[in-house]
Amino acid sequence: MSVIKVLGISGSLRRSSFNTAALRAARDLAPEGVEITIFDGLREIPPYDDDERLGTGYPPPVAAFRAAVKAADALLFAMPEYNYSVPGVLKNAIDWASRPPEQPFDGKPFAVMGAATGLLGTARGQHELRRIVTGLNGYVLNKPEVYISQAATRFDAAGRLTDEASRALVSQLVTSLRDWTLRLRG
Ligand SMILES: Cc1cc2nc3c(=O)[nH]c(=O)nc-3n(C[C@H](O)[C@H](O)[C@H](O)COP(=O)(O)O)c2cc1C
Numbered sequence: 001m002s003v004i005k006v007l008g009i010s011g012s013l014r015r016s017s018f019n020t021a022a023l024r025a026a027r028d029l030a031p032e033g034v035e036i037t038i039f040d041g042l043r044e045i046p047p048y049d050d051d052e053r054l055g056t057g058y059p060p061p062v063a064a065f066r067a068a069v070k071a072a073d074a075l076l077f078a079m080p081e082y083n084y085s086v087p088g089v090l091k092n093a094i095d096w097a098s099r100p101p102e103q104p105f106d107g108k109p110f111a112v113m114g115a116a117t118g119l120l121g122t123a124r125g126q127h128e129l130r131r132i133v134t135g136l137n138g139y140v141l142n143k144p145e146v147y148i149s150q151a152a153t154r155f156d157a158a159g160r161l162t163d164e165a166s167r168a169l170v171s172q173l174v175t176s177l178r179d180w181t182l183r184l185r186g
Contacts, residue, residue, distance in 0.1 A: 004181050006030075006174075007072035008038040011079030011090035011114075016159060018115035018151040019078040022170060025161035026076060026113075029171040034178050036076065039068055048095045062096045069097055070104035074181045075138070076174070077112045081125030086132065098136055105136035109184055111177040113146035113170065115154070121147025141180045146173050 008023040020038070027036040044061035046052075052059065058066065069075065080087055086094075097104055112129050114122025126147070130140050146169045148154055154163035161167055 004034050004073045004178055005071070006034060006036045006074045006076050006177065007068050008036050008076045008078065009090070009093075010038065010042070011077065011087045013043050013089060017080075018117075018148070018155055018159075019080055021155055021159040022078045022113060022115050022148060022161060022166075023076065024159070025167065026078070026170050026174050029167065030174050031178065034174060036174070037068075037072075039065065041065060041068075042089055042093055045089070045093045045096060048092055053096075053099060058096070062093075065093055066097050066104050069108065070102065072108070074177055075105075075108055075110040075133075076177060077110065077114075077129060077133075079112065079114045079122060079125060079129060081114060081116055081120075081122040084124045086125055086129050090129075091132070094132060094136075103136060105133055105138040107184075108133075108138045109141065109177065109181045110138045111141040111173055111180075113148070113173055115148035115151040117151050119149050121149035121151075123147050139180070139184060141173075141177050144169055144172050144176065146170060 010020040012019045116122045156162045
């Protein structure tokens with residue numbers, strides 16, 4: 001069986017981001033046959049400008065993001081919730097990637113998880129992300145839903161996900177994303 005390539009996309013630029021740390025945990029917990037690469041170019045993506053897109057085309061960091069999404073077999077988002085919604089840097093990158101030609105989310109399996117310092121673990125923001133990418137004809141993995149609440153208690157100082165229940169959920173998410181990707185291939 002060929003390897004399933006998953007692109008991990010964190011919605012946080014923060015050095016000690018719990019969400020980027022959750023992606024590292026997902027990478028470590030991935031079952032055999034699943035390879036998770038974490039995209040690290042979100043910071044370079046400029047604010048969306050349709051004049052620039054139509055004038056000089058996609059800026060190189062945007063082209064790199066579009067290519068990475070396109071090349072992946074599946075996507076795994078880990079996002080904070082900012083003001084009950086999707087962080088602007090992530091929404092901005094999705095806006096750039098959503099334009100023609102060959103909009104790369106079309107037909108792409110994807111899963112979402114999130115970590116927040118509060119009690120709701122990004123539940124509100126995650127559902128907005130699901131709606132946005134589903135609108136681009138991405139195929140969302142419905143379950144499990146992974147909401148890592150009170151994140152400061154679930155990671156250690158080195159950014160390792162230490163909470164066993166969260167580790168089990170992340171592991172289940174990656175395995176389910178693999179199964180979902182294979183199922184969609186038919
Ligand atoms: C601008 C901003 C808005 C935030 N809004 C929310 C929110 O709506 N809900 C929530 O649970 N946490 C909110 N937080 C707190 C985040 O959960 C917390 O900063 C978290 O650590 C961000 O994820 P990260 O560690 O991956 O950067 C907000 C933080 C920032 C900076």
